[in-house]
Each structure stands twice: as structure tokens, then as C-alpha cells.
Amino acid sequence: MMQPEVRIYLEEVRSHLYLRMDIEKQLTAELNSHLQQKINDLVMQGYSQEEAIKNAIISFGKAESVARLLYEACCKGSWIDALILSFPHFLAALVFVSNPLHKAEIILPIFGIFIAVSLFGWFRGKPDWLYSWVGYTMLPLFAGGFLLIPIVGQFINAVFAGGIFPPIGLFIGVGFYCLSAVWIVLKLSLQVIKRDWLLASLMLAPLPIIGCWLFHIQQTGGLFTGIEIEYLTQPVAQALLVLGFTSVLFIRLRQRLLKAGVAVTVLFISMMVVGQSLWGDVGFFGLLGLSLFSLLIFVIPAITSAAIGHGDPLLDTP
């Protein structure tokens, strides 16, 4: 049986690990086994049970430092992991650069691949490469929301400015879609945040980039109005390509702070490039808005993670 002091210590170690659940369970079980042997030895040397537990925990060192070293030892993915993690970004970049966005026969199979790989990874131990695929799986929900903005706008206009109400069936459909989409995105994001908020941020990173493009499309008349979108897709493709290379770096780096720094910087620069390409000179407030938007992708998961905690409670057995 695990002593309460040992449990608290191991819970603290695990709260800073941010590794796959099965690896975390193995590591804490291994540390527990060591602590139990040390406690037994100290008791046999004449220490009281309380003193033995205290000394055994002290000899291990600060939980956060132990967790950081363990994280750095275990977090580095292989080159194959890096390739699989970055592949959806490259695929999405290819979609944008070759611009088959009006062609359902190309877009639908690609989303089929995103969904199939996400489901495969989700039910196969949730490896680190999974989350970039999940991000793109959520994209249709996100894009659908943008495409429905005019209907929401019409409703708001009807309520506040006395405009014409959209058909009630359409309005209920849109409402149901938006609520379901938000629920799915939140549910998935919370699960990933519980695993590692930094992975959740990386998962969500393409959304603001593509969101800027969708927003611009809406401003210029909508996706299906026949406007020239070839030129506008180039900066998005470039940003997604950069995100793909960043993912490789992300999975190969060991230091968490460095990972976060690289991810924040790249998303920030990508948003600036996309923003400037779409809207030209966005001005000081435009830049400020874009930077805040990209920062929120990291700040919100980090705050949520602090609020909901990390992983499930520790069990006695590995």
C-alpha cells in the first residue's frame, strides 16, 4: 500500500511529467518501488516509519526537478514520430498551394485520411504525433462555423436592428451545428489539455492561421462566390509548411521551455505573415490583435491545464 506522503510526492512528480499516460504510470510505479525499498531499509536501520518516509522522499529531490529530468529523458520522439506529426501540416499546405478547395472529390478523401489517422492514434495509446491530426480533423467544424457567420449576422441584425429574420428551420440548424461543433472542439481540447497543454496548443495552432484566411474570405464575399482565392492561399500554405517543420523541431527537442518558445515564436511570425499578406498593412492595432490571437492559443490551454490538472489519480499498481 502506498503511504499518503509517497502518494502526494508521486502525484506532484506526475503533474509535471506531460508524458503519455502509460509511460507516466510506469515511471511513478518505478519510483514508488524504489521509495518502498528505501523506506523498508531505513526502518530496518532503526528509523521510525515517519522518519523513513520523510528521508526517502528527501533523498529523491524536488518533485518538479525529478519530473523535468524524466520528461527530458522520455519526451524526445523518433524521426518517424516527427514525420507523422508534421505530415498533416504538409498535406494541408499542399491542399492550400494546389488550391483544390472547391473540389469535394479531393477535399473529402483528405479529411477522411485526417479522421482515420486520428481515430487510429486515439485508440492506439494516443502517441504524441496524434494531436496534429486531431487538429485538422476539427477543421471542418471550425470552417463550417465561419461559413455560417452570415446567417448568425442576419439573426443578430434582425434582433438588434429590426432586419429580416432568417428562416426558423435554418436558424435552429445553424444553432444546433454551432453548439455541437463547440462541444466537440471543447471536449477534444480538454482531453488533450489534460495530457499536455503544449500539445493542445500545437494541435490548435493551424486554426487561427486558417481562421484568418476564412475570415478574409467572408469579408470578400464568401467561399462560394467565385472570388479569386488562389493568391490568398499562398501565405496560408507557407505558414502551414513552417508549422510542419516546427512540429519536427518540437518533437525532437527535449527542453520544454525551448519547445514552448519555438512554438509561440513560429505561430506569432506565421500569423503576422498571413495577416500582412491578406490585409496588407494591418497597422498597430491589427498587429496587436493578431499577436494576442496567437498568444491565446497558448495561454488558454495553459490556464485550463492549471485549473483542471493533469491525468487521472494514481493507482497502487503500475
Next chain:
Amino acid sequence: MHDYSSSLLHGNTDMLILGLIDEMKSAHGYQLIKEMDRRSNGFFRLKEGTLYPLLRKLENKGLLEGKWESTSNGPERRCYLITNKGREFLNYRKASWRYFTNAINLVFKTGTG
């Protein structure tokens, strides 16, 4: 431990761990710490918090293999065995260490002779 000895240990811990496991055939973390302490008369005192990250690093590099082992009176233990790749690496590190210490001895001998 003196700072200099500490840095010497830091650069060679992987060799010491691999060497110990190679001699013991199979060992778990607590055993390794006790054995290292005993064999070096307390000179090499590995910190518990740094041992397990190192064991995992060696395992991820394919130099060690970890296996869970059940015990009669306590939680399961993870025992480590050296792999062929680990043995090759150990032999290489031991040879490098021998060259290094020989060279140092030669320098001192020349200097004082």
C-alpha cells in the same frame, strides 16, 4: 563530493551504470545506487532523482532493456539488463577511458621524471 569529482562522475555515469548492470547481469534502480555506493566506498553517491532519467535515456537509446519483475513482499520492480548494443558502447567507453587515464599518467610521469 568535491565539484571536480562531481563533474568527473557526471561525464561517466552512463559508463558506470552500464558496467555495473553488465557485471550484475540484471539490476533495479535501488540496487544500483547501493552497489555503486558500496563498491566506491561511498565516493560515488548517485542521486535517486537523477538515476531514473539516466536509466530511461539509456533504455531509449537501446543500450539497456527494462523488464518488470514481481516481488513477494512489495510492488513490482523494473529491472534493467544490458543489450548487445549497450555492451559494445560500454567496451568503447572503457577503452576510451583507459586511453585517457594512460595519457594523463604519461603526462604526469614526464613532468615529474
